[in-house]
Amino acid sequence: MNTRYRKWQASLHEVIFESNTAKGKAFDIALLVFILLSILVVVLDSVEDLNNKYGRIFFIIEWGLTILFTIEYILRILCVRHPLKYATGFLGIIDLLAILPMYLSVIMVGAQSLLVLRVLRLLRVFRIFKLTHFISEMSFLGEALRSSAKKISIFMLVVLAMVVILGSVMYLAEGKASGFGSIPDSIYWAIVTITTVGYGDITPVTSVGKFIASFIMLLGYGIIAVPTGIVTTEMALMMRSRKDSHQTCPGCGKEGHDDNASYCKYCGEKL
Numbered sequence: 044m045n046t047r048y049r050k051w052q053a054s055l056h057e058v059i060f061e062s063n064t065a066k067g068k069a070f071d072i073a074l075l076v077f078i079l080l081s082i083l084v085v086v087l088d089s090v091e092d093l094n095n096k097y098g099r100i101f102f103i104i105e106w107g108l109t110i111l112f113t114i115e116y117i118l119r120i121l122c123v124r125h126p127l128k129y130a131t132g133f134l135g136i137i138d139l140l141a142i143l144p145m146y147l148s149v150i151m152v153g154a155q156s157l158l159v160l161r162v163l164r165l166l167r168v169f170r171i172f173k174l175t176h177f178i179s180e181m182s183f184l185g186e187a188l189r190s191s192a193k194k195i196s197i198f199m200l201v202v203l204a205m206v207v208i209l210g211s212v213m214y215l216a217e218g219k220a221s222g223f224g225s226i227p228d229s230i231y232w233a234i235v236t237i238t239t240v241g242y243g244d245i246t247p248v249t250s251v252g253k254f255i256a257s258f259i260m261l262l263g264y265g266i267i268a269v270p271t272g273i274v275t276t277e278m279a280l281m282m283r284s285r286k287d288s289h290q291t292c293p294g295c296g297k298e299g300h301d302d303n304a305s306y307c308k309y310c311g312e313k314l
Contacts, residue, residue: 052121052122052124053122055118055121055122056122056123058070059115059118059119059122060119060122060123074115077108077111077112078141080104080108081104081105081108081112084101084104084105084108085105087101088101088102088105105145106145109142109145109146112138112141112142113142115138116138116139116141116142119135119138123292124312125310125312128309128310184278187274187277187278188274188277190277191270191273191274191277194273195270195273195274198269198270198273202237202266205237205262206230206233206234206237207230207233209233209237209255209259210226210229210230210231210232210233210234211226211229211230212255213229213232213233213247213252213255213256214226214228214229216247216249216251216252216255217229217247217248217249217252220248221245221246221247221248221249221252222244222245222246223245228245231245232245233259236256236259236260236263237259237260237262237263237266238263238267239260239263239264239267292307292309292310292312
């Protein structure tokens with residue numbers, strides 16, 4: 044019984060998770076078509092005129108697709124040997140978010156608008172057209188951002204301190220007459236200026252204020268470049284020891300394994 048179940052599980056896994064077979068590719072392409080249809084229906088349903096005419100049809104289609112995606116999600120859970128690891132993984136969470144909004148709409152009016160989250164499931168197109176290296180690139184970028192988090196956090200604390208100081212100086216230099224009615228208002232202006240957004244709702248009038256503003260504007264360009272440099276450095280360091288990975292684990296459903304790997308690097312399952 045267990046052997047027969049394993050064969051059924053392996054066959055289902057090959058169709059749902061792999062795209063190197065005719066059935067697997069057909070399944071993934073059909074899935075993408077349904078995802079695109081679902082997103083189109085949600086977008087059109089938000090148009091008042093279309094909602095008044097075809098609202099009932101949109102409602103039926105949305106529920107039909109939600110049930111279809113729910114069945115697909117359950118099958119994905121069933122055909123992996125470690126369901127919890129798949130469910131808590133990146134793609135597993137996206138699959139769950141694709142169906143939750145419609146069920147939430149039963150108790151929360153308008154929650155179905157969040158169904159546009161299904162667009163994230165289009166990431167599966169990378170596997171279908173043999174672009175699995177893009178998934179490893181996404182993972183690589185995520186690791187680089189996590190490695191840079193501490194450095195960027197310290198840098199942002201320094202920027203925050205500078206904004207508070209410069210905002211306070213502008214409050215003293217300009218005062219309420221120029222629109223800098225309080226230190227919080229001045230700090231808001233400093234943030235808008237240093238990020239080069241420049242709404243223009245508060246502007247300096249005095250010569251001293253304009254000089255400080257010019258200094259903050261020039262400083263803003265340098266500040267924007269620093270986080271980019273930190274992340275780029277981390278990516279360069281990781282690139283030296285990086286190896287491209289492609290296989291999908293039958294245990295947890297995660298992708299990104301070396302072609303010659305024998306075991307999953309996430310759960311240890313035999314590939």
